[in-house]
Amino acid sequence: MLPYVYRVTKYDPADRNDQGHYVGTQDTLSDHGPVEAAYLAAMAAFAADTTVAHLTIREPGLAGLVTFGMEAPIEGHGLIGLFPPDLVGYHDGAQVTLAVGLELLRAMLRDSGPWCRLEAKERFFVHVGWDQYMYIGSVEPCEQAVAHTHAIGLFAERLDASPYDPSFDEPAERRPADEAFWTEVIDLVAQHGTMLLEEGYLANVSRWHRLHTTNISAIRAGLAPRARLLVWPDLSTDVAAVLRSLPHDEPIKLVWENQHGYITSTFADDEFYPQLRAQLTAMRAAMALPIFEDERHPLLTALLPDHDGVLRARWAP
Numbered sequence: 001m002l003p004y005v006y007r008v009t010k011y012d013p014a015d016r017n018d019q020g021h022y023v024g025t026q027d028t029l030s031d032h033g034p035v036e037a038a039y040l041a042a043m044a045a046f047a048a049d050t051t052v053a054h055l056t057i058r059e060p061g062l063a064g065l066v067t068f069g070m071e072a073p074i075e076g077h078g079l080i081g082l083f084p085p086d087l088v089g090y091h092d093g094a095q096v097t098l099a100v101g102l103e104l105l106r107a108m109l110r111d112s113g114p115w116c117r118l119e120a121k122e123r124f125f126v127h128v129g130w131d132q133y134m135y136i137g138s139v140e141p142c143e144q145a146v147a148h149t150h151a152i153g154l155f156a157e158r159l160d161a162s163p164y165d166p167s168f169d170e171p172a173e174r175r176p177a178d179e180a181f182w183t184e185v186i187d188l189v190a191q192h193g194t195m196l197l198e199e200g201y202l203a204n205v206s207r208w209h210r211l212h213t214t215n216i217s218a219i220r221a222g223l224a225p226r227a228r229l230l231v232w233p234d235l236s237t238d239v240a241a242v243l244r245s246l247p248h249d250e251p252i253k254l255v256w257e258n259q260h261g262y263i264t265s266t267f268a269d270d271e272f273y274p275q276l277r278a279q280l281t282a283m284r285a286a287m288a289l290p291i292f293e294d295e296r297h298p299l300l301t302a303l304l305p306d307h308d309g310v311l312r313a314r315w316a317p
Contacts, residue, residue: 002137061203078112135162177302200228235285
């Protein structure tokens, strides 16, 4: 944890009750205007006080079943102009300029769909939470930034830690996708003929690959940096049986293959089942997976290490 952490918001501390809850009249949505601009200016001021010009994207994701606000996700997730349409460059460990980091902050404040931690290793971080709460940590006291934040109408309150500090994540044993892992994958494919690889390259977003004995090396070479890898049995060609098995009282992750061989997935609950049933009856194969970690049982799970062999990804396995 960094020694200086601030909660930066538009909420006056004088309008908090005895439990610390805000009871004033400020809206919890971004105004897409001067208040939002003040948040960006505050982040820039803290970065300047820490002499940070580049940031690392950590644990990036897009909107899923749970988002950080009430605004509907927009086309392009607020990332148009920052990354290509296929989002190459938006991945865990990606280095971006402060200018791009400020635009990512804008997208998070607008609830456009993306979320990530922004860090400069062991020197600086920015986290965005619910209801326009921004947490900034630094190795410096950032006294000028604090004064500037107050001068532009926001409030910077000193805290012990950000609630989104990764040290608060549940501890878990993380296996690297090393040679031993890929040997197990090859053995499974040799045993079963085909398997399915889920490449979780962003939170709430996956790419799917059908593994054959002849394509494992090529698929491995094209995986996104620090991706979370899960190996599943292949899809069922009895699509009707998969649809009949859908639960009535909990959301699921539905995976399917279309007539052109493209495999995709979506989160859904019983509100969308009629639409999905109509859509999936023409599909080649499908599979329904629980969305809760303790109910999901992939055959293998691992995290892709960096090119130097070091596992730096912090995703849950």
